[in-house]
Amino acid sequence: MFSQMMSSLRPSPIQVMAERTRQAVATGHSVVDMTLGEPDFPTPPHVAQAAVRAISQGLTRYTPINGSLPLREAIVRKFGRDNDIDCTVADINVACGGKQVIYQAFLATLNPGDEVLIPAPYWASYADIVGMNGGVLKPLATRPEDGYALQPAQLDAAITAKTRWLVLNSPSNPSGTAYTPEQLLGFVEVIRRCRHQGFLILVDDIYEHILFDGRRFATLAALAPDLRDRILTVNGVSKAYAMTGWRVGYACGPRPLIEAMTKIQMQVNSHTSSISQAAAAAALDGPQDEVHRRCRIFQDRRDLLLQRFGAIEGLHTPKPEGAFYLFPDIRAFIGRRTPSGALISDDMAFADHLLAQGVSVVPGSGFGMPGFMRLSYATSDNQLHLAADRIAAAVEQLG
Incomplete structure (x- = not known):
């Protein structure tokens, strides 16, 4: 059955x-x-008010599959302002939460037997999303004495011709590990010199704004512009803005991948709620205090x-x-x-x-x-x- x-x-x-x-x-x-x-x-009041305005203004119809233009423009501004990532609205995919973004990325790219490297401990859903799309999870065990941080030598040893994706989540769910720019550059050097160059990197930044002790947030696409044609940077409004129920996730990445993800989304759920999209734009463009x-x-x-x-x-x-x-x-x-x-x-x-x-x-x-x-x-x-x-x-x- x-x-x-x-x-x-x-x-x-x-x-x-x-x-x-x-x-x-x-x-x-x-x-x-x-x-x-x-x-x-x-959810912050100004975000909720933006949703109410959207309803009163009749913004209750279909939006483009990959997100309304106002929201994608807000995401472009966010990536430029917060992350030093230069992109356009054509490089953006918006979906029903970061989970859907990740699912669509794997569905668009994984073939049976392709390996996905993920430092362990990892968010539980990664493993199932990989398996549902024919991939093979290859966990990279970390140690509590290292703060659950992946070491560059581990990554170097794990990459093979079967590697299709590397997933980096920082700050991490479940460990709270947040990679410094220096640590990320260590991974960049491994990737650059690796003889297997056919894999992509998924960077899950959903906890970007929940960073402690004065640490400076860093993301791979900003540190390694030469690798941007292989990096999908995933984010969303659920954690930082307390909008878990609004279901808005987004990503910036190579345009062919974004177009493939959008094509998949067209046949899955068309788009996330137009009201949620209006609220998300207000969250990204509004005050961050x-x-x-x-x-x-x-x-x-x-x-x-x-x-x-x-x-x-x-x-x-x-x-x-x-x-x-x-x-x-x-x-x-x-x-x-x-x-x-x-x-x-x-x-x-x-x-x-x-x-x-x-x-x-x-x-x-x-x-x-x-x-x-x-x-x-x-x-x-x-x-x-x-x-x-x-x-x-x-x-x-x-x-």
Whole structure:
């Protein structure tokens, strides 16, 4: 009845844990939900007002497949202003979130057996999107002691004639790793001298504006203009502007690739909502003060949890440079038992134990790193303190 692809498609580990959390809450349990990567702030008022104006002005009809002209013009300005990337509206694709942009890029370019290099831990959806389009995920394992940062020598050793894409996500979901210009230039040197030159680079910058400790954001296309005909720079408004439900993602890249992605989108969903596009243009062109203010709040929350987690013996938590996640190493707890005698056999069992104690996280195995866990700190300080209290108590219970 179903295609062969369906047999390999797994439910999102993030959504699985989010649903289990909803079920626990529905049955009366108190749970601090740290599963979803969604800012807890409202969409900025001027963005919402732009959507209302669009409705009142009758901007409720079809737009061009690859995005309305006003939105693509705003994206061109954004890339020039924020990233030093010179592009035109013909180089832009707009879709229903960054996930659709990535899906269309892989559908347009992958053939069975093509390899996609992705540093692990990686956003869970990358793996399934690669598989759904016939590709083969080739994870590049990183280490917590390196801040989960890919090393140039690893990249050099991994590239083969089968390599079709390299994916770089910075700041990263789930680790919060943010590459410096110097680190990215290390990758550039590997790419330039590599004897296999037929692959593309997908740069996922969705957490661009959530960067901590005064760090300067860097993106590959700005650092290596000579490689721009191979780089697809993906972004969106969901994280920085708290617009997850509006579903607007976009990309700038080589025009033949953008045209192929647009051709695919024509037969999938035509375009994202015209109202959402008007709101996204207002977000990109409007004041950015609230984005910066919220970034400072995320940094304070990170520091709060790092301080609290530092007092939990056996919980090793590298300091993220951006995004709003922690990715602690929980391997010290594998093999121990709960008070009821249940074995903590893996990170899923550890997540189950935490959920029973009132904290919901996502097992690291869903991100290509068994023995770890991801938690989102996009919630209030009170909830973060409560989560830390419960995690500390849950760990103390283990024998």
